[in-house]
Every structure is written in C-alpha cells, then in structure tokens.
Amino acid sequence: MARGALVIGAAAVLAVAGCSSKSTDNGSGEGTGGGLTIAPLVQVDSQGKEVPSADTSTAADPAGDGKSTCAPETSIAMAGPLTGPNANLGLNIIRGVKLALDKHNKANAGCQVKLKEFDTEGNPQKASQVIDKILGDQSIVALIGPTFSGETKATGQRISDTGLLSLTPSATNVDLTKNGWKTFFRGLGNDGIQGPAVAKYLQGTGKYNKICVAQDNTDYGTGLAKSLTETLGASADPSCAVSVKEGDKDFSAAVSKLASAKPDAIFYAGYYAEAAPFVQQLRSGGVTATFISDDGTKDVEFVKQAGNASKDALLSCPCGPAPDQFAADYKALNGFDAGTYSTEGYDLTTIVLKGIAQGKVSRPDLVEFARSYDGQGVARHYKWDATGELSNALIWMYQVK
Numbered sequence: 001m002a003r004g005a006l007v008i009g010a011a012a013v014l015a016v017a018g019c020s021s022k023s024t025d026n027g028s029g030e031g032t033g034g035g036l037t038i039a040p041l042v043q044v045d046s047q048g049k050e051v052p053s054a055d056t057s058t059a060a061d062p063a064g065d066g067k068s069t070c071a072p073e074t075s076i077a078m079a080g081p082l083t084g085p086n087a088n089l090g091l092n093i094i095r096g097v098k099l100a101l102d103k104h105n106k107a108n109a110g111c112q113v114k115l116k117e118f119d120t121e122g123n124p125q126k127a128s129q130v131i132d133k134i135l136g137d138q139s140i141v142a143l144i145g146p147t148f149s150g151e152t153k154a155t156g157q158r159i160s161d162t163g164l165l166s167l168t169p170s171a172t173n174v175d176l177t178k179n180g181w182k183t184f185f186r187g188l189g190n191d192g193i194q195g196p197a198v199a200k201y202l203q204g205t206g207k208y209n210k211i212c213v214a215q216d217n218t219d220y221g222t223g224l225a226k227s228l229t230e231t232l233g234a235s236a237d238p239s240c241a242v243s244v245k246e247g248d249k250d251f252s253a254a255v256s257k258l259a260s261a262k263p264d265a266i267f268y269a270g271y272y273a274e275a276a277p278f279v280q281q282l283r284s285g286g287v288t289a290t291f292i293s294d295d296g297t298k299d300v301e302f303v304k305q306a307g308n309a310s311k312d313a314l315l316s317c318p319c320g321p322a323p324d325q326f327a328a329d330y331k332a333l334n335g336f337d338a339g340t341y342s343t344e345g346y347d348l349t350t351i352v353l354k355g356i357a358q359g360k361v362s363r364p365d366l367v368e369f370a371r372s373y374d375g376q377g378v379a380r381h382y383k384w385d386a387t388g389e390l391s392n393a394l395i396w397m398y399q400v401k
Contacts, residue, residue: 036303036311040321041397046193048200051394056323059378062100062350063107068357070111073139076101076352077116078345079130080147080170084121085247085273088299089341090147093169095334096345097144099326102333104353111356116140120151127151128158135162142167142352142366144345149173149220156181165366167351169344172295172318173223177387183367185384187344189318189393191220194294195227197395198316202265203235208290212240212263214254214278216270221246224294225269237261244274251278255285263289271296276305283309295319298340303400313400318393319344320379347377 043051078097080090097115105112118134120127127146134140135158142165146152152171159166160181167185168176174192177184189197202208213236215225229236240261242254258266266282266289268275275297282291291310293302295317303310322330322338326346330338355369374383383391 036308036400038298038300038303038315038398038400041314041399043394043396044197044201045394046197046200048197048202048204054376054380056376056378058376060347060350060354060375062104062346062353064104064354064357066107068104068108068111068353070113070356070361072112073114074111074141074356074361075114075116075137075139076349077118077134077137077140077143077145079118079120079127079134079143079145079151081122082117082119084123086122086148086271086296086299088301088339089170089271089296090119090122091336092299092339092342093144093147093345095330095336096169096338096342096347097349099330099333100346100349100353103329104350108357113353113356114139118145120146120148122148122151124150124154128154131155131158135159135164140164141356141361141363144169144348144352146171147341148218149176149223150218152176152184153219156184159183163363163367165352165363165370167348167370169348170295170319170341171220173219174227175223177389181388185370185388186390187348187382188320188341188379189390189395191224192227193393194316194318194395195224195229196231198267198292198294198397199228199231199235201395201397202292203232208265209235210237210261210263211235211265211267212237212242212258212261212289214242214244214258214266214268214270216248216274217243217245218270220296221270225267228267228269237263244270244278246271246274248274249277251281252285254278255281255287258282258289259285259287265290265292268293268297270294272299272302272305276302276310279306279313280309290314292316295340298398300337300339310400315398315400317396317398320396321398323378326378343377343379347379347382350377351375351382 298315
C-alpha cells in the first residue's frame with residue numbers, strides 16, 4: 001500500500017499472451033521487478049490517520065518450548081491458488097506456513113506436524129471440490145484458508161458444519177463473517193475497514209478531488225469498490241466508474257472512458273492479473289492519473305508484468321510488511337522474498353501450533369482455542385470477536401518505487 005501522489009511514466013502495452021500466462025513458482029514476494037519494488041509507506045487507522053508500527057519483538061514463536069507432543073499423522077491444510085493467474089498470492093501464504101512449521105518441527109521432536117497442500121487456483125468451483133477432500137481427511141486438524149473471498153463464500157458453510165477451524169490470511173469480503181459460521185476467523189482487516197480507511201487517507205492528502213473507481217466482477221472486487229465509493233462520496237465520480245471481468249486483457253473501452261474523464265486518480269479493485277495490463281494500457285493511452293489498487297494487486301508479479309507502468313502506484317493492504325528477521329528466515333527457507341499475506345500465513349499457522357502445544361489436538365478444541373486467543377504476531381495482534389473478525393484491524397499503504 002502506498003501513499004503520496006504518483007505520476008506514472010508511459011510504457012508500451014504488454015503483449016496479451018504475456019499477461020495471460022499463468023504465474024508459476026519463479027517469482028514472488030516484495031522483491032524487485034525490473035528495478036522496482038513495493039515498499040511500505042504508512043499504516044493508517046479507520047479514519048485514514050497514520051498509526052505507528054507495532055512492536056513485534058514479542059511475536060509468538062512457533063517453536064514454543066520444544067515439549068509439544070502430538071499424533072504422527074497430525075496435519076494442517078492450506079487451500080488457495082498455487083497455480084493460475086493469481087498464484088503468487090497463494091504461494092506467499094504457503095511459504096509463510098512452511099516457515100512456521102519448519103521452526104516448530106525442528107524444535108519439537110515429539111510433534112512433527114505435516115502440511116497438506118490443496119490448489120484451488122482461486123476458483124470457487126475448484127475450491128468446493130478441494131474442501132470436500134480436506135473435510136474428509138481426519139488427520140487435518142485446521143485449515144489455513146480459503147484464500148480468496150469467492151472460494152471462501154462457496155465453502156464456508158460446509159467447513160463450519162464439519163467443525164474444522166478455518167483461519168483465512170487473505171479473504172477480505174466484509175460479508176463473510178455475517179453468515180453465522182462457527183469456525184471461521186479472519187486474520188486481517190476486511191474490506192469494510194480497508195475501503196473507508198483508504199478513502200479517508202486519500203481525501204486527507206488533498207490531492208485527489210476526482211477519483212474514478214474501477215472494479216472487477218469478483219466478490220472481492222465488488223465488495224471493496226462499494227465500501228470505498230461510499231466513503232469517497234463526491235470524490236468518486238459515478239460518471240467515470242468502470243467495471244471489468246476477471247480474465248479480461250483488453251481494457252480499451254475503459255481506457256477511453258477514463259482518458260476522457262481526466263481524473264486525479266483511478267482506484268482499481270481487483271487482482272494483479274488484470275491490474276497489470278490495465279495500468280499498462282492506461283499509460284499507453286495517455287492517462288497519467290495516479291493508479292491506486294489493493295491487496296489483490298500488491299504482489300511483485302504486478303510490478304514484473306506491468307513494468308515501468310507500475311511505477312509510483314499506490315497499493316493498500318490490510319496485510320503487514322515483513323520484519324527484517326522474518327524476511328531473512330523466509331527467504332533462507334523458501335528462496336523467495338516474503339510478499340503479500342506471507343506474515344499472515346506464518347502467524348495463523350503459529351496460532352494453530354500453539355494450540356497443539358497446549359494439547360488442543362482435535363478440531364473442536366482448536367476452534368475454541370482460536371476463539372479465546374489473544375497474542376502478538378509478526379503482522380499484528382490477534383484477538384477475535386464473536387463473529388471471527390479481529391478486534392482491532394489496521395491498513396497499510398505501500399508504493400511501487
């Protein structure tokens with residue numbers, strides 16, 4: 001997430017084939033893309049006001065005291081996109097999960113917790129098939145995921161009915177905690193917090209009197225755009241609002257409309273697979289308005305795919321940046337820089353491991369453990385209310401530079 005005004009240099013339009021290729025395991029995290037990097041800028045509260053970073057020196061350690069014991073088959077599942085156009089968002093998470101498990105298992109010979117990986121590609125239909133496999137595997141005592149809001153919406157009731165603890169590091173649609181699910185806990189702020197916080201932050205800069213809001217057709221994109229637009233009020237010009245579809249690569253109609261509108265900024269609510277070609281085509285079309293997006297776009301693949309067109313982009317995220325030691329440990333184990341949701345994947349896995357260390361090795365016991373949990377993590381403090389929302393959630397702004 002980034003703060004400040006940006007004027008983005010022009011860049012040639014990325015070839016459609018290049019944009020539509022699937023993300024693979026060859027890049028992730030907050031590292032550089034063409035010399036550019038995504039850097040944390042400021043943390044803000046619900047009113048868009050700057051808040052100092054929390055002290056993470058007391059963050060929970062997944063290694064514990066080294067005395068944990070558990071059954072040999074004890075497993076944690078992770079469900080999310082490990083392949084597909086937005087795979088890096090899932091890969092960031094699972095690498096955080098692996099880091100927590102690696103630290104725990106090295107320190108606890110009597111409890112070697114296994115990781116079972118399930119690829120949803122971020123698709124609700126595929127997630128439904130995957131969830132059935134997870135729920136039927138009694139060795140799995142907790143789930144890190146689902147990852148995206150759409151797949152969480154499609155599977156949440158079945159997960160709750162089965163009694164499996166579900167800790168999402170990334171699904172932010174505000175309605176997810178309004179379904180009465182008993183086992184769902186969100187590990188970061190929702191879009192009902194992010195949208196207004198970002199809107200107020202942008203208004204507070206005094207630089208953006210006219211903002212055009214663009215959104216994709218996912219549960220995530222539509223929900224975030226709605227909360228942002230409502231708070232922006234008159235600053236969000238309805239005459240230049242545009243909608244696109246997940247999977248689109250030709251944004252010529254939207255670019256034409258936005259070029260005519262001449263806004264101060266464009267906020268895109270969606271994922272990096274579309275945001276990258278969108279911002280490239282905006283720059284190619286002569287649109288110089290500040291490009292602002294969200295946690296779905298905040299990934300090094302956005303920078304790599306969009307190239308110089310991504311320079312100075314502002315990216316908001318309820319996800320926390322990686323502290324230095326965490327970042328070093330993460331890269332040493334995984335070979336990749338920590339990225340969006342890496343800290344959340346690590347923290348939520350650590351919470352499960354702390355529960356196991358206290359003898360909470362059944363699905364119901366772990367749900368109750370999470371319900372009463374109150375502790376500091378690498379990304380933030382974790383304590384949930386009765387609906388599974390964090391008691392206090394903040395938003396980060398980042399900038400591509």
